[in-house]
Amino acid sequence: MSQVRVRFAPSPTGFFHIGSARTALFNWLYARHTQGVFILRIEDTDKERNSDEFLRVIYDSLKWLGLDWDEGPGVGGGAGPYRQSERSSIYQEYLAQLRKTGRTYEKDGATYFRISGESQIIEDAIRGRVERTEEKDFVIVRSDGNPVFHLVNVVDDIAMRVTHVIRGEDHLSNTSKHTELFRAFGAPLPVFAHIPLILKQNGPGKMSKRDQGALIEEYQRRGFLPEALVNFLCLLGWSPKNDAEKMPLPEIVKLFDLPGVNQSNARFDEKKLAHMNMAYLHAMPVDHYVPLATSYLKRTGAFSGGDPDSAYLREVLALCQVKVRSLEELPPAIQYFFREDFATDVKAKEKIFGKGDPKARVRELLATLAQADFSSDATLEAWLHGVASRHGAQTADYIHPGRLAVSGVSAGPSFYGIFRVLGRERVQRRLERFLSLD
């Protein structure tokens, strides 16, 4: 059994979107599963619509997702070059072969391929037997001399010895053109595997680059975890059949196979992605999470007033890790740790002032704050219990006003955790300020 060779062949004519990423992922998974070769090939035959910026987006997105290629731009390989714009001489050789066998003709300056008109049958690894007959001759070289997609795609698959063509179902109808060409070249057919499409989450049709949430770079910018996105994406059109969902990548590689891919299209669900992202965020070791969160905060300008003390920042981030569902929630969730002029939430204030005498409770906290042991949540809890029992009150009578006083909000980490991380001086200043609130 010869080695599996698959390729991902994006065209740098648009942004890199969810559907492309999933196609790349399925190819990559299959290559890794079979210990085969994952080739990156750039289909840049349409000179009008290409741009280097789009090319860079493809490289960046693939790298960010962790989809490393074994052959392709930047890494080389024996079947290069891997940009179609650099492969003209190869196309000319193959074209000469077609001309020699009488399979081409010129019309209006373009080169047409003469089809056989025979029924084209493929055994799709996902859909089974699919039969279609190509009806018309089609253009393989434009009148400007540039070869078109159908030709170069097939030539490259032959020249690069691609064994499995894993691509979106939108190519299924094109396949009869491609098999006509494979046969005209006398080349064996690769195994085709047409994967289901990703449908936009609202409204009809497949997801396109203009749809909300379609662009990979957007998830990157917003601080999504690539491992979560990869895990989510692999579940769109495939499942491990054992009810597992959050799986480490090696496990996915082990279980992934073509016959397990579904035949029906899948609708994109951002809520499930968000849930997956949260699961990964919460499961992340603190030592991994802190630098990640820090770079996200720096990138989004959260520290415009200067970088905070790194040990303090670490404490804050560790305290809030399980309180946020995504990195995007981080800036508002931690802002009060880094500024004294934080706002007091009106609703929270109304709620707390509507019951009991919060200022009196805060005065009682201040009275013994100097004796409080800030070294751990447990010692602070012991201190608070002491305060409460001395005044015949509940700890909750202090916790809620206390949290509001030091954070301005009624939700967040534990009272003890906030106090511990803020430290005695900050807490004292904020409690005192609270007493002068209108």
Place this chain on the structure above:
RNA sequence: GUCCCCAUCGUCUAGCCCGGUCAGGACACUACCCUUUCACGGUAAGAACCGGGGUUCGAAUCCCCGUGGGGACGCCA
């Protein structure tokens, strides 16, 4: 319009190939528990086999026809 693909909870899916289980899990939604906050977590509830024929003792599962959804019909890829 022609051709191709598909069809299980609102969504992602298991089950289908090899007919017989209260049709299972997850997201979302709801309730409760936990937490004297908010999340997380836990428990529970509701929620689906597109319709019609056939084959069969028996059909989500096999076959046919509808219907619905998706895709392709470019000198785009």
